[in-house]
């Protein structure tokens with residue numbers, strides 16, 4: 379499905395009665411969101427599997443890598459809502475305590491990066507291989523061009539290969555007006571279940587289980603497409619800011635108690651994802667090791683573009699990239715209301731705590747970086763209380779609108795594991 383929201387026919391006129399078009403020289407923004415990208419399975423991670431993500435390594439070498447980035451929800455819709463608004467899913471109104479399913483859509487009141495950039499004169503292009511980040515759930519707000527890749531519903535075909543999405547994305551950017559900057563936003567799902575890797579691909583990434591091997595093979599496929607965008611999505615004579623970020627991780631039963639998919643847990647396997655950026659205004663070879671939030675994406679991009687950012691919960695990382703010292707007291711909150719869960723976690727320098735608020739058990743706290751898996755619980759009342767206070771500060775969600783998803787989309791969502 380593809381629809382053009384408005385024609386590419388807006389001509390900027392210069393002032394003082396002169397009718398000659400004036401070229402807007404600001405950089406393009408290419409934002410790639412990888413669905414289901416677990417940090418410690420990338421080759422960016424210290425001790426991570428070699429060779430899974432050479433494309434991300436290249437971007438990090440040319441720019442910056444955030445090595446402890448925590449997203450605000452462990453599944454697509456609330457996490458991407460938060461990434462694109464700079465506000466928590468609870469504040470946006472998309473966090474969902476649904477009975478076994480989650481059909482809330484992004485409210486019209488949400489202010490997306492696309493809306494901010496279109497207001498600032500950008501042409502805005504959206505291509506998504508995940509229906510959770512498409513028009514069905516309100517994610518077309520602020521886009522001139524929206525394209526969703528939902529493969530014809532047939533047995534075993536539930537996701538579109540990144541190669542097809544990237545080809546369309548490069549064409550869309552090519553077709554955008556040359557006299558104005560563009561936002562190209564692409565969502566890829568190559569690493570999402572079902573496992574579409576071949577035996578030959580899995581053999582390149584041996585691991586403790588077939589599931590992990592398959593995941594690494596799919597991650598490598600995704601990375602190749604990110605690399606293709608990184609090399610291809612730039613226009614002659616125009617600068618560019620390129621960003622890749624994950625929306626959440628994956629349990630992979632590695633270890634077993636993290637589960638197989640995503641949505642219910644808040645261990646690092648579920649909420650720590652890569653964020654790499656390179657391009658105009660971004661120095662090369664910077665590593666940010668301290669905890670940062672998915673909420674920081676929008677303020678950082680706006681700050682790189684010298685655009686104002688009101689109503690944002692995150693912080694711009696631009697000063698940090700340019701040499702400012704790290705904040706030492708940052709605490710990052712994340713939560714999930716996925717299919718009857720109510721779980722929250724707090725990440726800080728050197729530790730994290732996670733708690734099931736529907737169970738009588740207290741929060742489990744663990745040391746970082748040593749106990750990412752969460753096996754040696756540390757009794758720390760002060761940390762448990764900080765998580766309790768953070769949870770109270772993110773009150774019961776302001777529910778977004780429930781949408782009718784329709785049979786075809788429901789089949790796809792079910793196959794992706796979003797409907798029980």
Ligand SMILES: [Zn+2]
Nearest residue numbers: 413414454625
């Ligand atoms: Zn996702």
